[in-house]
Amino acid sequence: MRIKSIELHNVRGVKHLRAENLPETGVIVIHGPNEAGKSTIADAIRIVLTEKASAKTKPNSPKARNSDIPHRGTQWLQSVHSDKAPEVTLDLTVGPYEFRIHKRWIKTPETELTIFAPQRASLTGEEAENQLQAILEQHLDAKLLNALFLQQDQLDTAIVASGLPSLERVLTATTGAKSRSSEEDTVLMQRVEAEYSRYFTDKTGRPAKELKDAQTREKDAAQVLRDAQQAQQALDGNVEQYSRAMADRDKAAAALPGALESLAERHAAAKSAQELLDSVEAQREKLALAQREDERAREDLMRREELSQQVAAAQEALEHTAAELEEAAAKNEQESAALENLQAAVDEAREHRAQARRAVRAAKQAVRAIEAREDLTRLQDKVTALEGLQAAVDGANKLAAARGRIIQDADVEAVESANNSLQVALSLKEQAAAKLIFHPADTAEVTVSSTSQVLPAGQDTVLALDATTDLVIGSIPVRFEPGAQGKDLVQKVADAQELLDELLEELDCSSVEQVRSRRVEHQEIDHRLRAAKAELKKALGNDSLSALRAELQAARERVEATVQACQSADAATVTAGGEAVELGADQTADQIVDPAGEKPGEPVLDKAAAQEAELAAEEASAQSEAALENAEAKLAPLQKRPAFVALATAQQAHEQAEVQLKRAEEALAAAEKALPGEELAQKTQRAAALVAELKEAVATAEATLRETDVQQVQNLFEGAQEKVSSLRKRKDAAENTMNSLKLVIEQAEGAAEKLRNAESSWEAAKAVLASTQQRAEAAKLLYTTMVVHRDAARKRYAAPYAAELSTLASAIFGPDVEFGLNEELEIVNRSQGETTVPLEDLSGGAREQLALITRFAIAQLVARGSEEQSVPVLVDDALGSTDQHRLDLIAAVFTQAAKNSQVIVLTCMPERYDSIPGKVEFDIEQLKQAPASTVL
DSSP states (O other), rough: OOEEEEEEEEEEEEEEEEEEOOOOSSEEEEEETTTTHHHHHHHHHHHHHHHHHHHHOTOOOHHHHHHSSOOOGGGGGGGOOOOOOOOEEEEEEEEEEEEEEEOOSSSSOOEEEEEESSEEOOOHHHHHHHHHHHHHHOOOHHHHHHHHHHOOOGOOOOOOOOOHHHHHHHHHHSOOOGGGGOOOOOOOHHHHHHHHHHHHTTTTOOBHHHHHHHHHHHHHHHHHHHHHHHHHHHHHHHHHHHHHHHHHHHHHHHHHHHHHHHHHHHHHHHHHHHHHHHHHHHHHHHHHHHHHHHHHHHHHHHHHHHHHHHHHHHHHHHHHHHHHHHHHHHHHHHHHHHHHHHHHHHHHHHHHHHHHHHHHHHHHHHHHHHHHHHHHHHHHHHHHHHHHHHHHHHHHHEEEEEEEEOOOHHHHHHHHHHHHHHHHHHHHHHHSEEEEOOOOSOOOEETTTTTEEEEEETSSSEEESOOEEEEETTTTEEEEEEOHHHHHHHHHHHHHHHHHHHHHHTTTOSHHHHHHHHHHHHHHHHHHHHHHHHHHHHTTTOHHHHHHHHHHHHHHHHHHHHHHHHHSSSOEEEEETTTTEOOOSOOOHHHHHOOOOOOOOOBOOOOHHHHHHHHHHHHHHHHHHHHHHHHHHHHHHHHHHHHHHHHHHHHHHHHHHHHHHHHHHHHHHHHHHHHHHHHHHHHHHHHHHHHHHHHHHHHHHHHHHTTSOHHHHHHHHHHHHHHHHHHHHHHHHHHHHHHHHHHHHTTTTHHHHHHHHHHHHHHHHHHHHHHHHHHHHHHOOOOOHHHHHHHHHHHHHHHHHHHHHHHHHHHHTTTTTTEEOOTTTOOOEEEEETEEEEEGGGHHHHHHHHHHHHHHHHHHHHHHHHHGGGGOOESSSSSSTOOOHHHHHHHHHHHHHTSOOOOOEEESSSSGGGTOOEEEEHHHHHHHHHHOOOOO
16 A cells, blocks of 8 residues: 555644655655644544544544554544534555545545546445445555554554564465464364463463462462461560660650750850840940931031021122122113114115015016916917817717627627538538438428428429428328437537527627628727827827816916906006006006007006016115115114113022022021020030940940850750750650550460461462472473474564564664564564563663564565555654664664655654655645645
């Protein structure tokens, strides 16, 4: 069996996964993090090969576990992300069969089996299930598949190889020997085994009932003897222990008075040391309090001196600000007089500038009025011409919109192609049609498909027959049935006619000619539309008709605005042509714009004169601006009123100095009222004296404390307490032991008599056992001698398997490694040189490696001996207990095993397999992103 691809949908935690193009031999590593779905792949393969789509096996039910290929159950496949049905698709080769099996469980069960070789077939439902089961039963060893699919919980368990049919066939064919299960025992061997079985079991070689009963009686008697001996020994020990407990009690009672006396002395010393320590701490606290009072007194004295200094400084500042205030008042009077004269000159310059600006505005308004009229006339002409072109485009668009479905060249070609196909079909039909030729002597009548037809006399009347036709000739009904070719030609004509009719109906035409004429008509409309659009586009250039219309409307509005501006402007005189012209004051636009000068007595300007007047007005305005700037430049320094500002500043400083002086005097008076300076000085002296006194007292107390080791005194006191407690506990424990042993000793009377009776019973049972064992050993010797010869044959049978194991294992354990196999071909120990280690005593990593090697050995033997029965080796997350050195070595084992077999590894640690050359790796996350096949 070889797996080519697998695809999962909605299986457990896997929404979708597809792995395809799996090589038929070699190592395939599928890796990903924990809980990514790797083990799900292995279980999905087991279930799709074992369970029908209609099965509803519960997770880990007995039915699922006891299957030929054990699995978790179909219900276990249910998606954890949604309620969608789980689906599995598997492409594989089994024996001569190459096929794809697809199953869906739980909801709307479905089975699809597609066989590609040796003969193609496609089956569904129960038929597909039965065919799949037949293929697997004929060409797949289910026990072998179960053995070679290595799960995580099997990584350190040995495999029983003798029960695998595929392996047994290979070993039998290779050695000529038979397995244990097929060996026929001789009559002599049966009798020897029967005698042996009286004393030993067949499977384990342990004592059977007769020998076991004798051993049991001897063992029970020996046990009774041992119990009696132990009882006597226990009694002797209890008496000795009672004596020791009594001595311990007396010793503790004697030492307890002295310990109590010592405890009282230690307690008094500890109490005195603690009192001394408390006294020193109290002195230190008094000193700290006095030091804080001393610091506060000195701080209060310094503050009083600072207040006196602040009053003197404030008085000096007040006198200084008074002198500055008098000087600032004189400078302010001088500044006010100069400011008044300069302000009058600035006001006069501003009036001249205002008159000049009015003249500029009037001249500009006149120019704008003339230009607005000119723009309006130009835009009006251009828009009128463009609107005519737009009307032509709109007319062409209207004709194009009226066409309905536009017929393209492709439509004409499609209709002509359909018509040609129809004509060809009609021609073929006519040529292939059977012909019925009538040539009556007299006028006759026939009925064709329920329609009467007159046949003229003496003429040929040809009736083409290309479809089922009912005829009535005279009174005889006739039915013509055309052959298969005729029916096909009739159907081709009908299909061609139907296609042509559909195309004509879609184009809303009744004939091919109408389609052609309407195509020409539509092309002419398109030509006219393109020409009109081209002419309009050329006329527009980079402009837009809607924008030009908006611009025209804006020009009209500008003309109206200039008229209103001219009428509402203030009167102003401008110079034009060397003459003064009066503008504004309710003038109309026509009064300004009149190049003919036909209104006597009214000022008239043309565009040139208006522009000249505008330049003259702007020059006059510039001169007035310069004059104003000169006046303002002279005024600017005084406008800031530096002298006035200095006066205000001096007044503020003088007032602030008065406030500061008042505050300083009030603060000093309040402090003196609270505590006069003389009393404050006395308080500071008293605090300093108290600190000095307390420092001396603390120094004296600390010197006394240093002479006494308070901690040592306390430790001695606690030690004395512990000693008294220990003596009391030892005395109480000894008394409790004595009380408990006293009752036990009293109950043990008669132990010596029981011991004598037990010794007699054991001697009798021992004699019976010796006799039975002599007979059993004789039977065993005969049996083992015959078994040696039988086992030699079995060893030949197991030799290829043992050799394969040693060959593969030598890459890891060394060239001298051998394995001990039991009758079930199960590894029981490993030997290297002279050292043999039982399988259960090997490390977890070694057992894990042997679990892989045994599977590889079986796969190798089966693949070489029976390609049809071989199966892939699937390893679910192995080598977790294998060190890096062994990982490098076991890579060679994988390489050797994969030469003839397909080895699939599911792992979260792909780096364990980095040393395997030629491996193929798949990231399970990428497999989940692969596109789904068309099967699902």
